[in-house]
Amino acid sequence: MPDAEPRPLPASWYEDPTSLLPPRELLDSLPTPLLAIHMGRVRANIARVLALTNGPERWRPHLKTTKTPEVWAELLAAGLRAFKCATVREAEVFCDLVEREGRDGIDLLLAHPLLGPGLGRLAALATRHPSVTISILVEDARAAATLPAPLTAFVDVDPGMHRTGLSPEHPAEILRVAEALGARLRGIHFYEGHLHDSDPDVRRAAVHAALDRLVELRDRFVASGLEIGELVTSGTPAFLSALSHRDLRGLDSTLHRVSPGTVVFHDVISEHENPELGLAPAALVLARVVSRPAPDRATLDTGTKSVSSDAGDPCCFVLGHEGFEPLHPSEEHLPLRVPPSSAPERGALLALVPRHVCPTVNLHDRALLVDGTQTRETSVAARGHGEKVPRSVLQVHRARR
């Protein structure tokens, strides 16, 4: 979670962002606020993570950050075959992409103990897309026993996030769920998202201690005759620590994968938590100065409905402007404190790096893809939930009244 203290950011964040923006002759024609994705940086970030994971095998990228088929296509092009997502909508948009791209052998984990109509929709999706193996999380034996075909599952074990999943304190219960899954057991999901101490050594020690428990659990289950094909751990804050855990490399018949997703776009929180990753912000929000209420104040046409404020203030960093301090946003306004000597004029276009990029992307229906000599536009097709309520359900209801 956020850390509100100001901390140094890479020198490049303070440099003129012109090279990242759409070409100058386009700027005046761009509606704002507008999400702009720099595809060159997307590719560079993916390549950098693949260097850290030593190839695609150990990375199961989370798709919830990026939500955009063109960006997911870059992950496929880079050789990635196993993915994680958070919503049925993400799964549906992703499977459509896999089909369009003609990919085989794709593996998608919806990392949620899904219940209700969404589970049926996911099962129907898996039936329509036999080239994608789709699994979910399961934390109770009843859900395990009634898991709709053709879904597979990971047992959801909670290392301390206290959100979903079974406690490693109760291995017998975990074993019962795993056994109830039978041949549809894929492995263990173990998300240590609560471990993000700002001191990397403290964080690494905490992550290693948590993962020691996971290794014990895995060994115990393998000894019980269960096939644990995969251990899925770690988002962006912890994945480097997890990769350095000695016992998780080269386990017999079990593959360990980390699942960071924010790394593809990067953001202020991730830079603060993981400066050593060497990533660059690839998703910017373009905004205009609409007001100059005072010599040291400039207000942008961007607020909590276009740059998420879920992680606190400041909600973003103004690229190329060390001295511009974002103040508390309201829904459609972001006031900046600016040095009067370098205050931007009304109408000026600025590029913002979100503090938390995942919910920011989710606010945008469309995005500009800036890609070398091309500037395209696309739909952030997997944003939101927005499942239609089946019309038949509403009609049945009307008939009964």
Added chain:
Amino acid sequence: MPDAEPRPLPASWYEDPTSLLPPRELLDSLPTPLLAIHMGRVRANIARVLALTNGPERWRPHLKTTKTPEVWAELLAAGLRAFKCATVREAEVFCDLVEREGRDGIDLLLAHPLLGPGLGRLAALATRHPSVTISILVEDARAAATLPAPLTAFVDVDPGMHRTGLSPEHPAEILRVAEALGARLRGIHFYEGHLHDSDPDVRRAAVHAALDRLVELRDRFVASGLEIGELVTSGTPAFLSALSHRDLRGLDSTLHRVSPGTVVFHDVISEHENPELGLAPAALVLARVVSRPAPDRATLDTGTKSVSSDAGDPCCFVLGHEGFEPLHPSEEHLPLRVPPSSAPERGALLALVPRHVCPTVNLHDRALLVDGTQTRETSVAARGHGEKVPRSVLQVHRARR
């Protein structure tokens, strides 16, 4: 802004919400998270506000909260003719509704000092919809002089929000902008959103003091020969105080209007700030229990991507369950602390009242309209920004490279 202290809520919030929910036989078929709008309560809230404003003349409802044509149609049906909105998308969706409903004499203020391509789009909208008078805010003389036909404008005066607008300390500058607008000057916009002290007496005194300045300003301009047709003030926290300002009633040739919008849906913040309004929550987020990680814990399939967390924790209130305490949400999960004795089962459907309903509605593409014997579904058509970048612009760019 939010106040994190727990405070008593009306007894009805603790009662079984069954009467507000879609009928029981529908519940299992509903995808979650799902925005559900209770149309009976929408109508009752509108009627209640109209009783407080003594009829439709003094209320210019803000459309940014509700974003849904069916809800806006209720405002039109209740006799309201002047509206406020925040985005060009809201304006476009609203004008389409006005046309479908065949309404004349409608007045829409986009309360933003719009610049860039959005201004051209708004002007084009006004040309397409001559039955709607469309205005924006202006804070500088250059924008006033170049305001595209057929838009009109309100001078943006800032009583202390420090977001947009001119300070009342500089009446000469305000006068210059007003004069530059000439015949297109509609009046003064004066948004005192910074005044929301939790003590109603303190708040009323502060609002009255601010509005004294507005009355002085108006008198001065009228004395200068300017026509000040309307004074627009006050969102939900301050509008009752503004209505009780003696000098703003029955001004010669100037109409004072307040512009609350949250009142139509109501939320936890508004209830805390304005319990005397006597409103009831009309927009709920339906969520499912997907996990029971501990005897005193239940986790919902609802997080910051479906219930806004911009106003802090708790992000919502669980209707009908006094003892259920929402903890910090993540993007797709909301853990609740629950009494083990009354803990809900996996799969149970709960109804949440958002802490801040405006950005919550903005997260949803679709909504269920629960209306007496009918349950319909609709699109939250005005959510987001999502203006398409004109294809011609992108093509010109490609050609030039």
